[in-house]
Amino acid sequence: MRIGLAGAGRIGARHAETLRALPSVEAFVVADPDDGRARRIAEEFGGSAADSVDALFGERLDGLVVAAATDAHAELVTRAARAGIPTFCEKPVAPDSVGTLQVVREVQAAATPVQVGFQRRFDAGHVALRDAVATGRLGRLHTVRSCTLDPAPPPATYVRVSGGIFRDCAVHDIDAIRFVTGRQVVEVMATGANKGEEYFAACGDVDTCAAVLTLDDGTLAIITETRYNGAGYDVRIEAYGAEDSLAAGLGDGTPLTPVDGHAAGATPGARPCQGFLERFGPAYEAELATFLQVAAGRADSPCPPEEALEAFYVAEACDRSRRERRAVTIEEVRR
DSSP, X not given: OEEXXXXXXXXXXXXXXXXXXXXXXXXXXXXXXXXXXXXXXXXXXXXXXXXXXXXXXXXXXXXXXXXXXXXXXXXXXXXXXXXXXXXXXXXXXXXXXXXXXXXXXXXXXXXXXXXXXOXXXXXXXXXXXXXXXXXXXXXXXXXEEEEEEOSSOOOHHHHHHHOOHIIIIIHHHHHHHHHHHOXXXXXXXXXXXXXXXXXXXXXTOOSEEEEEEEETXXXXXXXXXXXXXXXXXXXXXXXXXSSOEEEESOSTTXXXXXXXXXXXXXXXXXXXXXXXXXXXXXXXXXXXHHHHHHHTTSSOOSSOHHHHHHHHHHHHHHHHHHHHTSOEEGGGTOO
16 A cells, blocks of 8 residues: 655654554655655655655655645645545544534545544544443443643643544543443533643643533543643543442553552553553554555444544533533534
């Protein structure tokens, strides 16, 4: 297969490394607004560089991986869909639900497969937890907790265009909760705080937040996010039922120290995880391997844009709830 890669930044480089290792990829072509960066990534990982994104679309591609800047995602996905090129796109598909809905309609009209990069759906722990919930191992599910705790905040330039912590960060936890439980979110109650850099408040954002999500079967889900978790990068999800409770993300790399002894399964002195590429390396590989099956017509997209849209609705409801200090139903933001 001949795969295009739009974007040669940090995640683009990670995808280039993965594409090089996948046996069904005969060649991949990289394009980036920074020509030098595209050439460096192509040279390092055995691909070739296109002179521009326009040139990339002229490469007779079997599939396209979009890892470009967020504001380019919608145009690239739409253009690929119209050209009949199966596409993998890092989240978000678009900066807001309006743009995401437009992309969904374009993709549906073109009938071209698109897979959105919510990598937690390919994390072994999240998959095992979903299977445990589906088989009834936990009994009646009553509570789910999911967190994303970053070790250090992004720069102000990123925060200004991120869409806020719920759209940028918590949307992963929202999608993970929907994936693990198989349920829809119907109402949210959210809050946030600013105790760090002033630029978060200046952007109308918060550096720490929490929300309670009510699912359509009455299960409660709690999400917590922060940009300031100095111990390391911490992503966990826990599911509690009437008969059992299970967690994904606990292990040697979990940056959480018990004050009364060592955590089960953790090795004393183990190095805490410091970033998302380290935490989800195997998941990034698995999602691209699956995408190649989708592009080849051998599998359906495991995360189509419609799924991203549903997660975005919940994120926008959370942001409205935080700003208006009230419970918000998903129907209030649905378009």
